[in-house]
Amino acid sequence: MKTLTTGDIAKMCDVNLRTVIRWIDRGELKGFKLPGRGNNRVQVEDFVQFLHQHGMPIPQELSGEGNNRILIIDDEAAVARSIGRVLRSGGYATTIATDGFQGGSLLMKQQPALVTLDLRMPGISGYDVLKFIRTTPETAATRVIVISALDPLSLQRALDEGADAVLAKPFDNQQLINLVRDLLPLPDHSSNPA
Amino acid sequence: MKTLTTGDIAKMCDVNLRTVIRWIDRGELKGFKLPGRGNNRVQVEDFVQFLHQHGMPIPQELSGEGNNRILIIDDEAAVARSIGRVLRSGGYATTIATDGFQGGSLLMKQQPALVTLDLRMPGISGYDVLKFIRTTPETAATRVIVISALDPLSLQRALDEGADAVLAKPFDNQQLINLVRDLLPLPDHSSNPA
DNA sequence: TGCGTATATGTCATTAATGTCACTATTCTT
DNA sequence: AAGAATAGTGACATTAATGACATATACGCA
Numbered sequence: 001m002k003t004l005t006t007g008d009i010a011k012m013c014d015v016n017l018r019t020v021i022r023w024i025d026r027g028e029l030k031g032f033k034l035p036g037r038g039n040n041r042v043q044v045e046d047f048v049q050f051l052h053q054h055g056m057p058i059p060q061e062l063s064g065e066g067n068n069r070i071l072i073i074d075d076e077a078a079v080a081r082s083i084g085r086v087l088r089s090g091g092y093a094t095t096i097a098t099d100g101f102q103g104g105s106l107l108m109k110q111q112p113a114l115v116t117l118d119l120r121m122p123g124i125s126g127y128d129v130l131k132f133i134r135t136t137p138e139t140a141a142t143r144v145i146v147i148s149a150l151d152p153l154s155l156q157r158a159l160d161e162g163a164d165a166v167l168a169k170p171f172d173n174q175q176l177i178n179l180v181r182d183l184l185p186l187p188d189h190s191s192n193p194a
Numbered sequence: 195m196k197t198l199t200t201g202d203i204a205k206m207c208d209v210n211l212r213t214v215i216r217w218i219d220r221g222e223l224k225g226f227k228l229p230g231r232g233n234n235r236v237q238v239e240d241f242v243q244f245l246h247q248h249g250m251p252i253p254q255e256l257s258g259e260g261n262n263r264i265l266i267i268d269d270e271a272a273v274a275r276s277i278g279r280v281l282r283s284g285g286y287a288t289t290i291a292t293d294g295f296q297g298g299s300l301l302m303k304q305q306p307a308l309v310t311l312d313l314r315m316p317g318i319s320g321y322d323v324l325k326f327i328r329t330t331p332e333t334a335a336t337r338v339i340v341i342s343a344l345d346p347l348s349l350q351r352a353l354d355e356g357a358d359a360v361l362a363k364p365f366d367n368q369q370l371i372n373l374v375r376d377l378l379p380l381p382d383h384s385s386n387p388a
Numbered sequence: 389t390g391c392g393t394a395t396a397t398g399t400c401a402t403t404a405a406t407g408t409c410a411c412t413a414t415t416c417t418t
Numbered sequence: 419a420a421g422a423a424t425a426g427t428g429a430c431a432t433t434a435a436t437g438a439c440a441t442a443t444a445c446g447c448a
Binding site for chain 1: 299318
């Protein structure tokens with residue numbers, strides 16, 4: 001069980017520590033007190049719920065754990081949407097990028113746990129993208145599934161360059177979701193791989 | 195996460211606090227409320243985007259004070275290096291991206307104060323990039339200089355779509371540095387525009 | 389151009405929340 | 419176990435929200 005101190009919360013909300021204590025005292029934020037002098041602790045999920053209830057932004061370090069966000073990079077919007085639908089129904093949060101620029105910036109901005117990458121995008125080489133992801137510290141650990149209609153040799157090359165998995169187009173939805181489940185298991189519930 | 199109070203914003207916009215609250219209530223400025231009495235907080239990026247959308251000047255302290263980093267997005271490495279040389283000798287810190295993916299991720303990662311953008315990059319439309327930059331809160335205030343060999347009409351369109359300045363290729367180094375100095379004045383020393 | 393109306397912004401006093409400070413006590417680190 | 423870092427407390431200073439109303443400012447229309 002992960003808990004937060006009032007100081008943690010104060011920093012995250014850009015608010016005075018005093019204020020956080022008052023929120024707790026007033027019962028607006030659920031927390032509990034340690035035996036000693038009554039230092040407060042708040043469970044992460046209570047805090048997240050609190051943020052949600054008040055329409056406050058949720059710091060990404062909190063959604064960072066159990067990060068189940070997937071970035072779909074594919075210039076064919078229809079394909080991207082289709083992938084998105086499948087993954088969302090599998091319980092993942094998805095974002096779509098339809099060109100390299102969006103792909104790059106969303107990757108950095110959201111720091112998704114997994115990326116599906118179309119090898120053949122106009123203007124950029126999927127291999128370069130792979131290399132970039134692997135050599136950039138912020139994204140080196142991001143899992144990458146390369147999706148492409150290219151020949152097996154090209155797919156093998158993608159694996160050599162750091163892809164975690166490849167998927168030949170056209171692909172079966174089940175194949176896709178299996179791959180993703182493999183690379184990015186969901187916490188526990190709702191992941192009934194029936 | 196850095197946030198602003200209505201009072202901060204009121205001072206920066208030289209406007210009554212009351213008015214800021216109304217902007218938020220009306221949904222024109224994105225913000226959220228603290229639990230207590232509903233004190234408003236606005237994230238800096240959202241505020242910056244708001245300012246930009248309304249063509250309002252962006253206070254120094256928000257546009258990343260001493261940030262003098264420039265991102266050069268150009269697929270012709272030679273051109274990019276040349277621009278880089280000029281700007282570095284002008285006292286700026288530069289980074290080069292030679293494709294859209296790098297461009298996007300370096301933009302988000304480094305949050306440069308200024309971007310030089312080649313309109314004509316393989317696979318991505320410079321206009322799309324412009325729109326993306328302008329509609330993404332984190333980058334809405336980033337100054338953009340579009341550099342292109344395209345006709346005046348295309349350059350005008352770039353201005354319409356949010357570029358802060360355009361530069362026709364081929365260009366003179368002095369033109370470039372003047373433009374940049376104009377959009378991104380260096381703190382003080384060595385910026386003697388004699 | 390001038391009028392009237394709608395809408396936006398400013399003002400003021402009041403009330404309530406948040407910030408600050410100095411200090412003490414507790415937890416965390418090593 | 420000791421020192422460093424962090425959290426709690428009370429009193430008080432600041433600052434924000436609110437309602438009601440005064441002033442703009444913009445806009446439509448004659």
